[in-house]
Amino acid sequence: GQNIDQPTEMTATEGAIVQINCTYQTSGFNGLFWYQQHAGEAPTFLSYNVLDGLEEKGRFSSFLSRSKGYSYLLLKELQMKDSASYLCAAMDSNYQLIWGAGTKLIIKP
Amino acid sequence: GAVVSQHPSWVICKSGTSVKIECRSLDFQATTMFWYRQFPKQSLMLMATSNEGSKATYEQGVEKDKFLINHASLTLSTLTVTSAHPEDSSFYICSARGLADYEQYFGPGTRLTVT
Numbered sequence: 001g002q003n004i005d006q007p008t009e010m011t012a013t014e015g016a017i018v019q020i021n022c023t024y025q026t027s028g029f030n031g032l033f034w035y036q037q038h039a040g041e042a043p044t045f046l047s048y049n050v051l052d053g054l055e056e057k058g059r060f061s062s063f064l065s066r067s068k069g070y071s072y073l074l075l076k077e078l079q080m081k082d083s084a085s086y087l088c089a090a091m092d093s094n095y096q097l098i099w100g101a102g103t104k105l106i107i108k109p
Numbered sequence: 110g111a112v113v114s115q116h117p118s119w120v121i122c123k124s125g126t127s128v129k130i131e132c133r134s135l136d137f138q139a140t141t142m143f144w145y146r147q148f149p150k151q152s153l154m155l156m157a158t159s160n161e162g163s164k165a166t167y168e169q170g171v172e173k174d175k176f177l178i179n180h181a182s183l184t185l186s187t188l189t190v191t192s193a194h195p196e197d198s199s200f201y202i203c204s205a206r207g208l209a210d211y212e213q214y215f216g217p218g219t220r221l222t223v224t
Contacts, residue, residue, distance in 0.1 A: 031211060042202050042215040043153070087152065095206075097143075097213060101152040 002026045004100035006088045011106045012078055020073045020086050020103045028093020032064050032071045035087040037102065043087055046073070075105075083107045112136055113205050115216035122193055122223055130188045130219045132203030138183035139205035143213060144176075147200045159186055193223040 003025045012018040024032065031050035035043035049055055049064035049071060061074040075082055088100040112135040122128050132142060141160050145153045157173075159165035159180035167173045177189040186205075190197055200220050204213040 033212075035215075040200075040220075042218040044215070045212060048212065085152075091211065095211070096158070097155075099153050099155070 002090075002092060002098045004088055004090060004098055006086075006100040006103045008101065009104045009106065011108060012075075014078055014080060014107055014109050016078050017074065017076050018078060018105065020075075020088075020105070022071045022073070022088035022100060024069050024071070024088070024090040024098070024100075026090045026092040026098055029066065030091040030093065030095055032062075033089045033091070033097065034060075034062055034071075034073045035089065037085045037087060039084075046086075078107050080107050080109070111207075111212075111214045113139075113203065113214045113216040115203055115219050117219060118217060119220040120222070122221070124194055124223055125192055127189055127191045128193055128221060130190075130201055130203075130221075132186045132188070132205065132216050134184045134205045134207075134214070137205075137207050137210075137214075139186070140183065140208045141206045142180055142186040143204045143206075144178060144186075144188050145202045145204070147202060147218075153202065156188075190221065193221070195223045197221065198223045 006022045034046040037043040047062035054063045059076045064071045085102040085104050087102045089097040114133045116131045144156045156171045157165040157167045159178050161180050161183050165178035180186040202218040203216045206213050
């Protein structure tokens with residue numbers, strides 16, 4: 001079956017670094033997405049990885065290892081506004097997104 | 110670019126009535142549109158996938174006669190919740206994808222409350 005695993009909740013301190021892990025099992029693979037979702041709002045796109053390695057975009061970076069079925073989202077210099085849920089989603093061979101349950105990130109001052 | 114709108118952003122209706130939610134791609138042609146439902150503190154749940162001009166494909170457990178989806182054009186899809194009940198109260202989100210695109214662009218969501 002298809003499955004995405006990510007931690008339910010994480011807590012970090014303002015100004016620090018946090019890494020949110022995601023493992024996936026899909027029928028075929030066409031890339032790994034990370035989305036940010038603030039409470040009561042729709043998800044917004046953060047990153048897309050289809051090749052192994054690290055993609056850096058400002059304070060956010062995303063890493064993918066296809067052989068391990070593993071990705072992580074790295075957030076640096078955390079700000080209070082980064083408090084949100086972070087959704088990992090893998091695209092299968094039919095180009096459908098398989099969603100994780102999301103990781104709620106709590107930032108403390 | 111790649112903006113998706115939803116209307117209404119929130120709606121309150123009485124039990125037994127029907128509600129229509131519109132999803133529009135404003136600056137691109139959406140060959141595929143997705144409808145999601147999200148209950149409080151839960152992740153997105155895909156309800157159905159619709160391709161322009163064809164019938165929607167519903168996920169297991171989603172009643173197609175209750176949640177009517179129409180994707181009549183490349184820029185518009187509608188979700189009609191028929192005979193709504195309080196348990197249908199949820200956050201409904203659509204997303205759209207272009208033909209040569211891998212990314213799904215999300216609308217802002219519609220919060221439905223059934224009293």
